[in-house]
Amino acid sequence: MSDRLGRWLAWTLFVLFLLLSVAATYLQQVNRTLGEDLEHYFVAVFILFAGFGAFIASRVPRNPIGWLYLTVAILVGLGFTGSEYAEYAVLRSPGSLPAPQWAAWFAQWTWLPAIGLIPTFLFLLFPDGHLPSRRWLPVAWLAGTIITALFVVGAFTEGPLGGVDPALRNPVGFLPNPGGSASPGEEGPVLPLLLVVGLVCIASVFFRYRRAS
DSSP, X not given: OOHHHHHHHHHHHHHHHHHHHHHHHHHHHHXXXXXXXXXXXXXXXXXXXXXXXXXXXXXXXXXXXXXXXXXXXXXXXXXXXHHHXXXXXXXXXXXXXXXXXXXXXHHHHTHHHHHHHTTXXXXXXXXXXXXXXXXXXXXXXXXXXXXXXXXXHHHHBOSBOTTTOTTOBOTTOOBOOTTOOSSTTSSSSHHHHHHHHHHHHHHHHHHHHHHOO
């Protein structure tokens, strides 16, 4: 990727995240679900997250760290907006907006790979975009497998979508949902395994620091 294309793409993704945040915040106000300061802090944190990612990606587009920050922010923005969109289209003004089930679908799974990336690859590849050594390759593969599993479970588990309306069903769900959970991915061994792998990835920063000159 050329430096010019990297700069353009990085700041375009940042603007996309801002648009998603504005849309979600507006829909929250319309839906009367805007809480106290927690939501404001949440949006502010991820605006900083996206801005930091755009700055890094625009300066060093070959380093994946900036793109990872942007990916996490965009995933969170899609889920945030999708949840409010679905609530407005189903509960606040039924039938006013198209495809609420697809908006709720995004809200169901996007947060899962986002929380998977934060404790794993953001630390494992920090700061130069490379693993500390080849010995960390199995850890990277395991982290990637866990994040992929979170996406698959969240996106393709049949049943209700989130907590908006039980009538909204996953339009592409084919995996069984024995417990009937409205938030697939929260149950089972995947998240505890992610916690363990995340701690190992965080430890990689200290391993890298000890080897640094």
